[in-house]
Structure formats: structure tokens, C-alpha cells
Amino acid sequence: MDGTRVRLAKGVVNRPGWEYRSLDVSVVNGVYHVYYSVSTFGSQDSAIGLATSTSMDLSSWTDHGSIGIQSSSSKPYNAIDGNLFDDGGKYYMNFGSFWHDIYQAPMNSAATTVSSSAHNIAYNPSGAHAVEGSFMYKHDGYYYLFYSAGICCGYDKSRPASEQEYKIKLDKNGVACTNGGGTVVLESHGTVYGPGGQGVFIDPTLGPVLYYHYVDTRIGYADGQKLFGWNVIDFSSGWPVV
Known part of the structure; x- marks a missing residue:
């Protein structure tokens, strides 16, 4: 495009x-x-x-x-x-x-x-209702709704409170996603900050791959400095893990 x-x-x-x-x-x-x-x-x-x-x-x-x-x-x-x-x-x-x-x-x-x-x-009924960027994927007869939750942008000007930055979620615990359900699939760790805006790509060799954007804290927090990341999704435990 x-x-x-x-x-x-x-x-x-x-x-x-x-x-x-x-x-x-x-x-x-x-x-x-x-x-x-x-x-x-x-x-x-x-x-x-x-x-x-x-x-x-x-x-x-x-x-x-x-x-x-x-x-x-x-x-x-x-x-x-x-x-x-x-x-x-x-x-x-x-x-x-x-x-x-x-x-x-x-x-x-x-x-x-x-x-x-x-x-x-x-729907998250609490706070600012910060849920967006959905991507649906079907695997072995189950539908998985990946979505981004938290604050996505402007980290160079004002970073959100701890754990309120972007992260990728699904629900694993049986709580309705229309009532705030959601289990973290990928969140900030190490030098990776605020991963989100995700999707799933099927690689002919690796299988399902989760892709997303994120901030590398060693480079900078501005929106224009965000990088593209990806991780292979492991379904061997019956739940997607990256």
C-alpha cells in the first residue's frame, strides 16, 4: 500500500x-x-x-x-x-x-x-475502557480474540502508571470479555515496553506467529521510534503462549 x-x-x-x-x-x-x-x-x-x-x-x-x-x-x-x-x-x-x-x-x-x-x-467496564486493536484467530476449532489493552502512545511525553501501558490479552479464566475478562499473553518485559497492535500470521515453517509493535527502551519511547516484533505462538499446553 x-x-x-x-x-x-x-x-x-x-x-x-x-x-x-x-x-x-x-x-x-x-x-x-x-x-x-x-x-x-x-x-x-x-x-x-x-x-x-x-x-x-x-x-x-x-x-x-x-x-x-x-x-x-x-x-x-x-x-x-x-x-x-x-x-x-x-x-x-x-x-x-x-x-x-x-x-x-x-x-x-x-x-x-x-x-x-x-x-x-x-468491554472493560472500569477506568478509561482502554481496549482496542482486536484480531480474531481460529485454531483447532477454538476462536481466539487477541486484543490490546492499556495506553498505547505518547510514552515520550507522559508514561502511564506501572502496568497501565499497552499489552496483549485474551481470556483464559472463563471471565466474559464483555465484563472485563482478559489474560495477558504479552506485556512489558526487559527492554520491551508496551507491546500491542497485534495480529497473527501463519508462517509455512513456524506455524502461527504473533506480530506487534513495541518500544525498545534502549532506543526511545516516541511513537516514531516503535519497532516491529514477532514471536512464535506455542499451543502445546492448550493455550497460546509466546
């Missing part, structure tokens, strides 16, 4: 101050789908749109605008951090950040628009 300009159109309102927040790339029926989020930082004013291409060439992209997920006064969610989940040809969009955290909406068969209303799948 380097150099590609995705225009807002067809149902995504290009409001003053809106900026791109995240991209999620999937291949659906042989077509590249890029789901992009637009919002004003720190605001619930947000939407998720779609651009497609059959080749990923810079001039080949078609912007389809909104996929039907956009914040409003009647919707409690923040429409950013979209992630498409393919469950054997049935598609679901997971998204959300703060403001009632993570939602899921079924998509149509082409994965171009939502087919019914979104419902809440993860």
Missing part, C-alpha cells in the same frame, strides 16, 4: 480533521481488500471504509467508501481498527476502541458491507 492514495467516497463522509488510523488487508475471492479507518484522534467520530484491487498496482484501486460501520449519536462504538475474520467463507468485521471497546458485525458474502447490526464482544 506504500504510495497508494485511498479517497473517501460513497458513504464515508470526509469531515474536516479526519485522518487515516489503521489498515487491514485480506484476500477475498482473489481480490485484495483494504479496510481503512478514519477518525479524529481522541474522538468517537469515525468510520470504516473499503478499497479493492485485483493486482495491488497503484493505479488499480477502487474505493467503495463506507462498509456500513460509522459512529453516530445512537451508536456507542468507535469505528476504527477494523479486522476482517474469515470463518470458512463467512465473514465478520471486528472493530472498536474505547467507547465500549470491541464490536463484531457479520459481512455479506463478498465482504464489502455489513449484513446486520454490530454487537459488543469485549
Whole structure:
């Protein structure tokens, strides 16, 4: 996507101050789908749109605008951090950040628009509701909802209280994710600080790999100094461990 300009159109309102927040790339029926989020930082004013291409060439992209997920006064969610989940040809969009955290909406068969209303799948009722960046992965018949919790950014200006920085979580203990459930999968350790913004990649040799961004405390805490990290996921104990 380097150099590609995705225009807002067809149902995504290009409001003053809106900026791109995240991209999620999937291949659906042989077509590249890029789901992009637009919002004003720190605001619930947000939407998720779609651009497609059959080749990923810079001039080949078609912007389809909104996929039907956009914040409003009647919707409690923040429409950013979209992630498409393919469950054997049935598609679901997971998204959300703060403001009632993570939602899921079924998509149509082409994965171009939502087919019914979104419902809440993860919510921390305490504090600032700092849950976002969901990524769903299926392994041996079980669905795993990885998400980031805590404060993600601006560490060079003001670091959060201890253990309130970004970390990656799932729930292992049977507590509903809609009621604050969540078990830490990866958190700050050694010179790694605030890991999050994660996803899962299937490597042909290593198997499932968890990837994420983080701060290396030996380099610096600014957002522009964050690095890309990855760890192989070990399921041998019946629970994902990195």
C-alpha cells in the first residue's frame, strides 16, 4: 500500500480533521481488500471504509467508501481498527476502541458491507475502557480474540502508571470479555515496553506467529521510534503462549 492514495467516497463522509488510523488487508475471492479507518484522534467520530484491487498496482484501486460501520449519536462504538475474520467463507468485521471497546458485525458474502447490526464482544467496564486493536484467530476449532489493552502512545511525553501501558490479552479464566475478562499473553518485559497492535500470521515453517509493535527502551519511547516484533505462538499446553 506504500504510495497508494485511498479517497473517501460513497458513504464515508470526509469531515474536516479526519485522518487515516489503521489498515487491514485480506484476500477475498482473489481480490485484495483494504479496510481503512478514519477518525479524529481522541474522538468517537469515525468510520470504516473499503478499497479493492485485483493486482495491488497503484493505479488499480477502487474505493467503495463506507462498509456500513460509522459512529453516530445512537451508536456507542468507535469505528476504527477494523479486522476482517474469515470463518470458512463467512465473514465478520471486528472493530472498536474505547467507547465500549470491541464490536463484531457479520459481512455479506463478498465482504464489502455489513449484513446486520454490530454487537459488543469485549468491554472493560472500569477506568478509561482502554481496549482496542482486536484480531480474531481460529485454531483447532477454538476462536481466539487477541486484543490490546492499556495506553498505547505518547510514552515520550507522559508514561502511564506501572502496568497501565499497552499489552496483549485474551481470556483464559472463563471471565466474559464483555465484563472485563482478559489474560495477558504479552506485556512489558526487559527492554520491551508496551507491546500491542497485534495480529497473527501463519508462517509455512513456524506455524502461527504473533506480530506487534513495541518500544525498545534502549532506543526511545516516541511513537516514531516503535519497532516491529514477532514471536512464535506455542499451543502445546492448550493455550497460546509466546
